[in-house]
Structures are given as structure tokens and as C-alpha cells.
Amino acid sequence: xxxxxxxxxxxxxxxxxxxxxxxxxxxxxxxxxxxxxxxxxxxxxxxxxxxxxxxxxxxxxxxxxxxxxxxxxxxxxxxxxxxxxxxxxxxxxxxxxxxxxxxxxxxxxxxxxxxxxxxxxxxxxxxxxxxxxxxxxxxxxxxxxxxxxxxxxxxxxxxxxxxxxxxxxxxxxxxxxxxxxxxxxxxxxxxxxxxxxxxxxxxxxxxxxxxxxxxxxxxxxxxxxxxxxxxxxxxxxxxxxxxxxxxxxxxxxxxxxxxxxxxxxxxxxx
Amino acid sequence: xxxxxxxxxxxxxxxxxxxxxxxxxxxxxxxxxxxxxxxxxxxxxxxxxxxxxxxxxxxxxxxxxxxxxxxxxxxxxxxxxxxxxxxxxxxxxxxxxxxxxxxxxxxxxxxxxxxxxxxxxxxxxxxxxxxxxxxxxxxxxxxxxxxxxxxxxxxxxxxxxxxxxxxxxxxxxxxxxxxxxxxxxxxxxxxxxxxxxxxxxxxxxxxxxxxxxxxxxxxxxxxxxxxxxxxxxxxxxxxxxxxxxxxxxxxxxxxxxxxxxxxxxxxxxxxxxxxxxxxxxxxxxxxxxxxxxxxxxxxxxx
Numbered sequence: 001x002x003x004x005x006x007x008x009x010x011x012x013x014x015x016x017x018x019x020x021x022x023x024x025x026x027x028x029x030x031x032x033x034x035x036x037x038x039x040x041x042x043x044x045x046x047x048x049x050x051x052x053x054x055x056x057x058x059x060x061x062x063x064x065x066x067x068x069x070x071x072x073x074x075x076x077x078x079x080x081x082x083x084x085x086x087x088x089x090x091x092x093x094x095x096x097x098x099x100x101x102x103x104x105x106x107x108x109x110x111x112x113x114x115x116x117x118x119x120x121x122x123x124x125x126x127x128x129x130x131x132x133x134x135x136x137x138x139x140x141x142x143x144x145x146x147x148x149x150x151x152x153x154x155x156x157x158x159x160x161x162x163x164x165x166x167x168x169x170x171x172x173x174x175x176x177x178x179x180x181x182x183x184x185x186x187x188x189x190x191x192x193x194x195x196x197x198x199x200x201x202x203x204x205x206x207x208x209x210x211x212x213x214x215x216x217x218x219x220x221x222x223x224x225x226x227x228x229x230x231x232x233x234x235x236x237x238x239x240x241x242x243x244x245x246x247x248x249x250x251x252x253x254x255x256x257x258x259x260x261x262x263x264x265x266x267x268x269x270x
Numbered sequence: 271x272x273x274x275x276x277x278x279x280x281x282x283x284x285x286x287x288x289x290x291x292x293x294x295x296x297x298x299x300x301x302x303x304x305x306x307x308x309x310x311x312x313x314x315x316x317x318x319x320x321x322x323x324x325x326x327x328x329x330x331x332x333x334x335x336x337x338x339x340x341x342x343x344x345x346x347x348x349x350x351x352x353x354x355x356x357x358x359x360x361x362x363x364x365x366x367x368x369x370x371x372x373x374x375x376x377x378x379x380x381x382x383x384x385x386x387x388x389x390x391x392x393x394x395x396x397x398x399x400x401x402x403x404x405x406x407x408x409x410x411x412x413x414x415x416x417x418x419x420x421x422x423x424x425x426x427x428x429x430x431x432x433x434x435x436x437x438x439x440x441x442x443x444x445x446x447x448x449x450x451x452x453x454x455x456x457x458x459x460x461x462x463x464x465x466x467x468x469x470x471x472x473x474x475x476x477x478x479x480x481x482x483x484x485x486x487x488x489x490x491x492x493x494x495x496x497x498x499x500x501x502x503x504x505x506x507x508x509x510x511x512x513x514x515x516x517x518x519x520x521x522x523x524x525x526x527x528x529x530x531x532x533x534x535x536x537x538x539x540x541x542x543x544x545x546x547x548x549x550x551x552x553x554x555x556x557x558x559x560x561x562x563x564x565x566x567x568x569x570x571x572x
Contacts, residue, residue, distance in 0.1 A: 003375050003378055004375060004376055004378065006375070007371075007372050007375030007376060008372075008376075010372075011361060011364060011368075011372050014363060014364060014368065015361075015363050018363045018402075019363065082359055082362060083355070083357070083359035084359055084360065084361045084362070086326060086355070086359065087353075087355070087359065087360055087361070087373070088344070088376060089325075089326075089343035089344040090324050090326070090343070090344075090348060090351070090353040091344070091348050091373060091376040091377055092344060092345065092346050092347075092348040092349045092376065092377060092378065093344045093376045094343070094344035094345070095343060095344055097344070098344070265342075265343070268281075268326070268327050268328075269321070269326040269327070269343070270281075270317075270318070270321055270326065270327060
């Protein structure tokens with residue numbers, strides 16, 4: 001299995017490197033924000049340097065998230081539609097191995113990109129002589145966990161849905177959407193007068209709450225980790241939350257992985 | 271080696287449309303050492319049957335067994351199985367050499383570079399090994415599949431329209447490889463439209479129609495002589511006698527079929543007209559005759 005895994009990871013890395021579509025997406029997601037930030041690097045006061053580093057890291061991590069999601073989507077879609085996947089499973093390589101190799105290669109690229117962006121920020125700390133904040137490493141871990149959840153969700157959705165439908169599902173069916181719905185429904189409930197109307201709103205709120213809690217989140221402790229992102233300072237409670245996040249991300253990724261394997265096995269490969 | 275019993279596969283066309291029955295009561299058995307040909311018109315279910323053998327489709331009904339096991343995608347059963355698909359959908363972003371190395375790794379084999387090189391040499395791709403598969407012609411892609419077959423030592427090979435897009439030289443090479451591997455004990459299942467080719471290499475054939483096997487027999491049994499009629503060719507100046515059926519005259523020579531019961535009458539005509547008799551032999555039935563017979567008389571015939 002090790003040899004099959006390594007060979008498939010290598011093939012996937014070659015796919016990433018040679019896909020022109022991925023190159024275009026990379027230029028769009030990474031290149032454009034980077035270019036737009038160049039002027040601000042030259043016209044800044046010393047007080048704004050720290051905010052600039054925060055902005056660079058924010059832009060870089062969101063670009064890496066989008067790029068990693070694109071990697072997941074394009075790699076799965078390409079191999080399934082070009083039927084190259086069929087060539088793999090007509091050899092002694094199980095769908096489990098193939099999907100695991102897909103996860104590993106995607107996360108390898110995501111981790112490398114994150115490391116490069118963190119290193120870039122570290123260089124800015126040194127160049128601008130700002131005391132280095134170790135909380136940046138915790139941010140790196142947090143971003144890696146978010147990437148893992150996003151990558152696994154996108155991979156699973158692309159196996160079962162058309163990529164466009166997968167993107168739409170990811171954009172619409174998310175916890176934030178249901179949170180907003182709960183807020184709106186609660187407002188409607190407080191203004192409702194009739195018994196029937198109140199019952200309807202209550203049932204709807206229960207339904208949205210169920211969906212809100214059931215849907216996986218990219219980071220369940222998002223609010224609690226905000227101080228880390230604003231100060232870059234590492235503290236024990238935040239490290240504890242990240243330890244819990246590791247467990248959560250591993251569980252969500254495993255869930256999507258096994259659902260993906262199940263869907264691949266059920267798929268008719270004609 | 272392979273058996274399918276009462277297999278049914280239907281494909282959905284959409285929510286409110288009836289399903290297409292690709293296989294319906296499909297039963298077949300392939301013995302070790304066979305070069306087994308699956309024949310049939312378009313839509314007969316040949317490719318679907320092959321996908322069932324490879325575990326790419328789970329049948330809605332019936333059972334498929336390969337070496338006594340149910341073929342699951344990627345199972346260890348595939349260690350000694352090779353498959354050359356109809357549409358050569360290999361990893362297009364890899365070069366020919368990278369693809370072969372990758373496929374060898376999927377078999378869990380540590381294949382020396384010289385063996386990969388000789389496989390490429392054998393199929394005539396040695397000079398194109400650094401070319402990306404996406405830049406290869408369809409014939410070259412087919413050869414990649416054949417080279418992958420040669421890398422391992424499979425004892426069961428599935429070929430889906432293997433010679434489609436190949437030049438005559440490559441077709442001959444392909445045929446030679448099949449014969450050579452079969453001599454070493456490999457079993458082949460070939461899905462093809464080219465009847466002459468099947469006739470040359472297959473030891474057994476199944477003719478499919480409308481999702482089921484209409485006829486399954488040894489090829490030599492189908493290529494027998496028809497004792498009821500003779501193929502004749504003779505010089506003729508005028509009209510052919512009534513005993514010659516399907517007569518075609520070209521450049522003073524008439525060719526046709528004479529029923530055995532009227533052979534005496536025909537020979538009398540030749541003697542009387544002092545014609546030259548070029549050929550008079552028992553009519554040989556071809557696979558094409560069997561194929562059209564089965565198709566015209568419907569499934570179940572034979």
C-alpha cells in the first residue's frame with residue numbers, strides 16, 4: 001500500500017504542477033492579492049507595520065484556502081471524468097488508497113504554501129525589526145486545520161456532485177447561513193401574533209438550529225481564537241483550544257474521507 | 271476463470287424516463303487459457319459485460335465471479351489482471367514513461383528500468399517515452415495500455431476494442447503479443463467489432479444481442495464447412511445457369527453458390543459449354559455468417 005500511496009501522491013503532484021487551469025487559479029488567488037499589496041509595503045508608517053503583517057497573513061491564508069479547495073475539486077473532477085480513476089482501480093489499488101493519496105497530496109501542497117506564507121511574515125518581522133510573536137505558529141496550525149476540513153469537504157462534495165453544484169452547496173449550505181436564518185426567524189417569532197404563526201416559526205427555528213449544529217465548521221472556536229489573530233500572542237487557553245480543534249478537524253476529515261470512499265465504491269465507473 | 275450468471279444491468283436516463291437495459295439475463299463462462307471474443311452490434315452490452323467482469327459496475331441482478339471471487343475495484347484480485355480500455359483514458363498529464371512507472375507501482379512491483387524500456391521498445395514507443403500522453407495519438411495511447419500489460423505478468427487480460435485506431439503493423443504486433451501471452455497461459459477476453467481479427471485470435475466466442483448471449487461456441491465450430499453448398503468460379507460467356515445462386519460475373523468469370531443436390535447439373539453445364547472451372551469447393555462458413563445468422567434470427571438462437 002505504501003508504494004501505491006507514494007506513487008499516487010507523486011502523480012497528483014505532477015497533475016497540480018502541469019494543470020494550466022490550476023496555474024491560472026493560483027495566479028488569480030495568490031498573485032492578484034499579492035500584487036495589490038505591494039504599494040502598501042512601500043508607503044507605511046512604523047506603527048502600521050504590524051497591521052501590514054496581519055493583512056499579508058490574512059490575504060495569504062484566504063488565498064491558500066481557495067487554492068487548496070481548487071486543488072481538491074480539480075483533481076477529483078479530472079480523474080473521475082477523464083476516467084483515469086478507472087485505470088487505477090482496475091489495478092490492485094483500492095479506492096481507499098487512492099482517496100488517501102489525494103488527501104495527502106492536497107494537504108502537502110497546502111502545508112507547503114502555508115509554511116511559505118508564515119516564513120514570509122517571519123521575514124517581515126525580522127526586516128522591520130518587530131519582536132517576533134510565537135502566536136503566529138499557532139495561527140499556522142489553526143489555518144492548517146481549517147484547510148484540512150475545507151479540503152475534505154470539497155473532495156467529498158466533488159465526488160458526489162458536479163463541481164458547480166458542489167461550489168454552490170459549499171457557498172449556501174454552511175453554518176453561517178443557518179445562523180443568519182436563526183436570527184431572522186427569531187425576529188419573526190418575537191413579532192408573531194397568531195398561535196399558528198408562532199408554531200410555524202418555532203418549528204422552522206428548530207430545523208435551522210439542527211442544521212446549524214449538524215453542519216461541520218471550518219473552526220468551531222472561531223470567536224474564541226480572535227485575540228490570537230489580533231495580537232499574534234500565544235497563550236495557554238488558545239493552545240488548548242487548538243488541541244481540541246485538532247481532534248475536531250481529524251474527526252471531520254475522517255468523516256468526509258469515509259463518506260467519499262463509500263461514494264466512490266457506489267459509483268458506476270462507465 | 272470467469273463466470274456470469276443471469277446478470278442484469280440497467281442504466282437510468284433520468285427521473286421520468288424508462289431505464290435502458292444494457293444486460294438482461296447475460297450468462298457466460300470463460301475457461302482458463304481461452305482467448306474469448308465478445309461480439310455483437312452496437313448497444314449489445316459487450317462493454318457493460320466487460321465492466322461487470324472488472325467490477326466497475328455492480329449488476330442489478332445475477333452474479334459475476336472472476337476466479338471464484340466477486341470483482342471489487344482495486345481488490346488484490348487485480349494483481350494478475352490487465353485491462354486495456356476502449357477509450358485510452360490514461361493519466362494524460364504524465365509522460366509515457368511516468369505513466370508506465372506509475373502503473374507498475376500500482377501493481378506493487380519494483381520493475382527494473384530495463385524492463386520498462388523493453389516493453390516500450392516492443393510496442394514501438396521507445397522514442398516517445400518523454401512525450402506527455404495528452405500529446406500522443408490514439409494509437410500511441412493504445413500502445414501505452416499494451417506496454418502496461420507487458421510489464422506485469424497477467425494471467426487474465428481484458429481488451430476492449432484493442433486495435434481501434436492502430437495502424438496495420440501495430441495490429442499485427444498486438445495480435446502477436448496476444449498469441450505469445452496466451453501460449454504462456456494467459457486468458458484473454460476481447461471485445462471487438464472486427465470479426466476477421468476475432469476469427470484469427472479467439473478460441474471461443476460469444477455473440478451478444480440485446481443484452482444477452484445469443485450464441486457461445488468454440489470458434490472452430492463456427493468456422494465449419496457448409497456441406498449443403500459449394501462455392502464455384504468458372505469462365506462464362508453468357509448467363510449463369512439457374513443452379514448457381516448469388517452469381518456475380520466480373521471480367522468473364524462468374525462466382526456463385528451451388529447447392530450440393532444440384533452439383534451434377536452444374537458440372538453438366540460446364541462440360542456442355544466447355545467452360546473452365548477455376549474453383550469448386552465446399553462453402554466455408556465465416557464468423558461473419560454466424561454473426562449475421564444470430565442477429566437475423568434473434569436472441570436465443572443457437
